Amino acid sequence: MSIRWTYAFIDRPAGSFERAHTFWTAVTDTRLSEFRGEQGEFVTLLPGDGADACVKAQGVDSGAGGAHLDFAVDDVPDFVKSALRLGAGIAAEHEGWAVLRSPAGQLFCAVPWHGESVRPPVVRGSRLDQVCVDVPPSLFDTEVAFWSALLANWASTPGSRPEFHVLKPPPGLPIRILLQRLGEERVGEERPASAHLDLACADITATRTRHEELGAAFVAQGAHWIVMRDPAGGTYCLTGRDPQTGGLA
Numbered sequence: 001m002s003i004r005w006t007y008a009f010i011d012r013p014a015g016s017f018e019r020a021h022t023f024w025t026a027v028t029d030t031r032l033s034e035f036r037g038e039q040g041e042f043v044t045l046l047p048g049d050g051a052d053a054c055v056k057a058q059g060v061d062s063g064a065g066g067a068h069l070d071f072a073v074d075d076v077p078d079f080v081k082s083a084l085r086l087g088a089g090i091a092a093e094h095e096g097w098a099v100l101r102s103p104a105g106q107l108f109c110a111v112p113w114h115g116e117s118v119r120p121p122v123v124r125g126s127r128l129d130q131v132c133v134d135v136p137p138s139l140f141d142t143e144v145a146f147w148s149a150l151l152a153n154w155a156s157t158p159g160s161r162p163e164f165h166v167l168k169p170p171p172g173l174p175i176r177i178l179l180q181r182l183g184e185e186r187v188g189e190e191r192p193a194s195a196h197l198d199l200a201c202a203d204i205t206a207t208r209t210r211h212e213e214l215g216a217a218f219v220a221q222g223a224h225w226i227v228m229r230d231p232a233g234g235t236y237c238l239t240g241r242d243p244q245t246g247g248l249a
Contacts, residue, residue: 003173004117006175014059028123028128041058102143129175131198165179208228216228
């Protein structure tokens, strides 16, 4: 099994989908592909300068949305088989690709690789480079073990704080994973885990100002990050990490 490329998927309610992709194309300096799907619910954010896309967006019919990962692989059935063996579940099967569910309920997709290899550049000192999976405390160790085993050739290390665990892909892959242990359980939730997007920022304050000009709103201040809300209502974080390497500045 070989993961050839990674995509961050922006999931937003269908009613605010246009506001979402308008904002995120401006943030990432991209343009929209043709819309796909039965309801035109899928779109890819296309970078310039010969780079390959690593961000897509989806309008969802129910719920508040969030984020998920797509793994582009050589052999989709083999990847699915490995994920199921390690504790994942099938959420939906399609011709040539599949939607899976991690042990904590986080959705992710296995899709065919189409030759993507050139990472998009840093844009105005920031880069969308991470999907953060928020996990209830009782499921955190299981989730760390699952992702570490599924992504066996990624570096799996504790993060900068006790509640974080980082999965860093091999050089060249554009999206990494941060697992975050929540402070409390999510009782009665069908999918206890959720996910949001993180941007690595050379200057968080400057990036925040730019995003607010584009319609985002400040939510909260963290230790070395700022929680924001985009114009479609989705939360994401601006983090004080090096946009080139993804590491803490």
